[in-house]
Amino acid sequence: MLALLLTPSVIGRVGRILQPRSFHARGQVANLIHSGPLGVEQKSSNEDVFVPCCFRPTIRVRKVRLVHRFHPVEKMVKSRALQAEVKRESGMKSDLQLESTSALLQPRKPRGNKVKPEPVILFVKREPEGQSPHVETRPQTRSFRNRVKTEPAEFSVKQEAQVVQESETRPSRRKTSVKVERKSEAEELAHLVKNEFTGREKLRRRKLDQVTERGCSESNSKKSKKAVDLDASVTDVATALVLVDATNVTPASEASLVSLNLSLPYRGPYPSHTSPHPEECEAVRDLLANLHGELPEYERHRISCPTIETSCLQIQEAAGSDSRPSVGAAEAPAPNAADLVAVERTPEEAVVVPTGHPRERRTVIDSLVGTLLSQNTTDNNSRKAFASLKRKFPSWHEVLEADPKDVQESIRCGGLAEIKAGRILNILKTLFEERGKLCMEYLRTMSNEEIKNELSRFKGVGPKTVACVLMFHLQRNEFPVDTHVFRISKALGWVPASADREKTYLHLNERIPDHLKFDLHCLFVTHGKKCPHCAKRQTKKPKDVECPLANWRSKVSKLRFRSSPLLTNGSE
DNA sequence: ATCCAAGGGACTGTGATTCA
DNA sequence: TGAATCACAGTCCCTTGGAT
Incomplete structure (x- = not known):
């Protein structure tokens, strides 16, 4: 009787009631409910999950499995x-x-x-x-899981440390085949779109094609064909059939790339989507910069002088880290170990890099909480909320010990007070439990990937929040994709029409040159808010205001369409 | 002055798909 | 067949700003 009521939705809710936030753990509950009578302890050799008879909110899921x-x-x-x-x-x-x-x-x-x-x-x-x-x-949240999965088999590019239990019985599903066709058209398109395409860049692309072509095999399975993004084939049809499989790039081929001083293979979700080209990025940056001028509100986030964080990065890079160097890192003096110790050991309130620049007075927790507060609201409100919070609770220890309702009250002007207060307290609590102190300065010594993994653990911290912390507060080369960036990127054809925000983030981070990421992000956000043509809320479009991107779009799309046999055949 | 749709980012629910 | 995965739409809750 009861079993009849257990729709997937109910099961999902039961899973939530039973505590584990993990989607997987809820799935286990669902599977148990599906597979056996309620209230009977279930054990299998593989799962080690049990549900007590009375549905008490206790569930044991083998951690290692998660x-x-x-x-x-x-x-x-x-x-x-x-x-x-x-x-x-x-x-x-x-x-x-x-x-x-x-x-x-x-x-x-x-x-x-x-x-x-x-x-x-x-x-x-x-x-x-x-x-x-x-x-x-x-965390096993859906969004996080998706983010991880949309990343290609990145670590298979490099020879990873030989870890245990490699079962090589069958290839991973993500290993896609590569088929190179109509390369001449790709080159033609590149030439059409970018008159200023340099010979060096052409050489780089040709070499890349050769390397990937050599290391890859053709596949005729339906699945592999499906892996080709159809939208990509529309927007960038000349190269749409080129699928670069990072897993097939051999160490030898990679070495040949390195020896030629070429960049590593593309590791985003749309290998066939070659847009945006570096020259395109630069041109759009110039257009928008001319239109909007300087953006003083962002300038404080641009690195201006050597700081400990850049210095820490240097240590990492010297040790062979794959993290990207931050802007200005090249000029930063090499730090000594004492700096690092100081960063690690100093209480979070006292972690101040004495450069005199106001930005550096913010700790990593400050940045994270500030970014969290900026979700779902305007910059102005989030700033007020953060200031109010800090005014009421000068240190994070006080926040942690405070009544949650007081915390909510202090950030109420930022909206979603209960949710945000809960998330902030959760972060602080987790930090304190794990590290015995409220300090996240250890992130400064981590690579981008590590920081993403670390921050994504917290509920309420998604890819965009992490990327913002990375770019604005840790001065890393990241390109956060918010609603404006997402919209404009799609309009420019920089990502396939089917792309979602997370794939857009992964793609653009691969395609946009590091030195343009900060500028482009700031300009896209500003333009997305201000331009009556590009703003999401489009009511009355003033005829006298022209959007420079509109001309740009039409120019590029004409060039693309002219060289696109699919489109000329009307098969869009 | 009031109404109401849009915007914002993280997360969830659910049907479809894949394949051993 | 069923477990695992994917993709998309929807929810949350508050603010903003255009329309009336």
């Missing part, structure tokens, strides 16, 4: 190991122990077809004696 499923483990292994190495080299005691726990986890039975058993490594934080080790897990 880590196994959702972590881009290999990346984390690499970055954590690197971090430990950096600390060792700089004379610091690493607070992380890397432990391979392959023995703890049996390989999953091959169920379904999607999940290739991945190597499993857990990171056990060193705890004082007598305490149980703290296992760092990862």
Whole structure:
């Protein structure tokens, strides 16, 4: 009788009531409910999940399984190991122990077809004696999972540390084939679109094509064909059939790229979508800069002088990190270990890089909370909310100890007070539990990928928030995609029409040159708000105001369409 | 002055798809 | 067949700003 009422929706809700936020854990509950009578403890050799009879909000899900499923483990292994190495080299005691726990986890039975058993490594934080080790897990929210999945097989490009349990029985689903066709048309298009396409750039592309062509094989499976994004084929049809498979780039071919001083292969979701070209980015930046002039509100976020964060990055880069150098890092003096120690050990309120620049007085927590408060509201309101919060609670310890209702009241002017207060308190609580202090300065020594992984754990911190923290507050080369950037990028044809925001983010971060990311983001946001033609809310379009991007769009699209046989055949 | 649709980012629900 | 995955639409809740 009860079973009849258990629609997927109800099951989903039950899963939530039963505590685990994890989508996967809820799925396990659903599976249990589906597969057996309620109230009976279920155990399988593989799952180790049980639901008590009375539906008490307790559920046990094997942690290692969750880590196994959702972590881009290999990346984390690499970055954590690197971090430990950096600390060792700089004379610091690493607070992380890397432990391979392959023995703890049996390989999953091959169920379904999607999940290739991945190597499993857990990171056990060193705890004082007598305490149980703290296992760092990862959020399993849908948005985060999607973000991770839309990233291509990045770590397969490089030879990752040989981790345990490699089962190479079948290729990953994401390994797509490569088919190179109509290359001459691609070149023609490139020539048409960009008259100023330099010979060097052409050489780079030709080499890239050659390398990928060599390392890849043709596939005729339906699945692989489907992997070709149809929209991409419309907007960039001349090269639409080129699918670069990063997994097929051999170390040798990669080395040849490096030796030619060429960049690494594209690792975004739309390998066939070659737009935007660097010259295109530059041209659009110039157009918008001419239109909107200087944007003083963003200038404080632009790095102006060497800081500890850039210095920390230098250490990483010297150690071989794959993180991108931040703007200005080249001029920064190399730091010494004492700097790093100071950053790690200083209470968050006291972490001030004495450069005199107001921006650097913000701690990472400040930045994160500030960005969180800026969600779903205007800049003005979020600024007021942050100022109000800091006025009432000068330190984050006070926020943590405060009555949640007081915190809500202090940020009420920013909107969504209850939600945001809950998220802020959750972050602070988690931080304090894990690290014993309210300090996130350790992020400054991490690579971009590590920071993304670290921040995405927190509820309410999505890709855009993370990217904003990275770009505005950590001065990394990131290109956050908000609603304005998303809209304008699509209008410019920089991403396929079918792209969602997260794929747009991944694609543009690959395509836009690092040195243009900051400018373009700021200009897109400003333009998206101000331009009556490009603003989302389009009511009356003044005839006397022209949008420079409109001309740009028509010019580029004409060139594209002229060389597009699909479009001329009317098969759009 | 009031109404109301749009905007904002993170997250969830659900049907479709894939494939061993 | 069923577990896993994907993609898309919808929800949340408040502010903003155009229309009446």
